[in-house]
Amino acid sequence: MPAVLIMGLFVFAFHWVAAHWIQAPDGGLYNVGDFIAHPGAPWLTLSLLGIAMFGGIFVVPLYAFLTTTVKKSEAARTVAANNIINSGAMVIGSLIAMSLTLLKVGTADQLLLAAAMCSVSAYLAWRLHRAVEDHNDGVLAAEGLPPTV
Numbered sequence: 233m234p235a236v237l238i239m240g241l242f243v244f245a246f247h248w249v250a251a252h253w254i255q256a257p258d259g260g261l262y263n264v265g266d267f268i269a270h271p272g273a274p275w276l277t278l279s280l281l282g283i284a285m286f287g288g289i290f291v292v293p294l295y296a297f298l299t300t301t302v303k304k305s306e307a308a309r310t311v312a313a314n315n316i317i318n319s320g321a322m323v324i325g326s327l328i329a330m331s332l333t334l335l336k337v338g339t340a341d342q343l344l345l346a347a348a349m350c351s352v353s354a355y356l357a358w359r360l361h362r363a364v365e366d367h368n369d370g371v372l373a374a375e376g377l378p379p380t381v
Contacts, residue, residue, distance in 0.1 A: 235289035236357065240350025242282030247343035249275045294357065301364050 249272050256262050267273055298314055299307040332342050 234354075235286045236350050236354045239283055239286035239290060240347045240354075242279050242286060243343055243347040243350060245275070246279040246283060247340055247347065249279055250340040250343060253340075290353075290357075297361070297364075 253272055253276075254270065256266070262270065295311065295314075298310050302310050328345075329342055332345075333339075
């Protein structure tokens with residue numbers, strides 16, 4: 233759970249870098265050399281690296297958790313169901329981003345919403361973990377076994 237919160241901090245850092253980014257002359261694009269020489273490039277790179285690293289640290293154990301808390305015969309269905317839920321969430325997220333853009337909310341400011349959603353993800357992951365623990369404790373108690381540590 234802390235990984236997603238740390239990822240949120242890196243998303244916030246990415247927001248800060250994007251909000252203070254110096255645009256290329258005439259609204260054009262930077263070439264590779266000019267991008268590397270840009271004073272914000274190291275901070276942009278570090279923030280994206282942090283998002284990728286801590287996003288992976290959050291997602292990989294989540295998939296392991298999803299597949300180890302169900303019967304082996306249901307693991308593939310569980311991952312498939314999670315993928316369907318994720319794709320639905322991406323569609324909803326893109327619709328929210330389009331709506332915010334229509335309301336003239338800038339891309340950099342929309343990153344703040346993404347950072348805030350990291351706390352929601354952490355909360356939902358914690359709730360899921362607690363629900364499985366409570367279920368397992370109930371099963372163990374019914375069998376007369378002590379709860380796991």
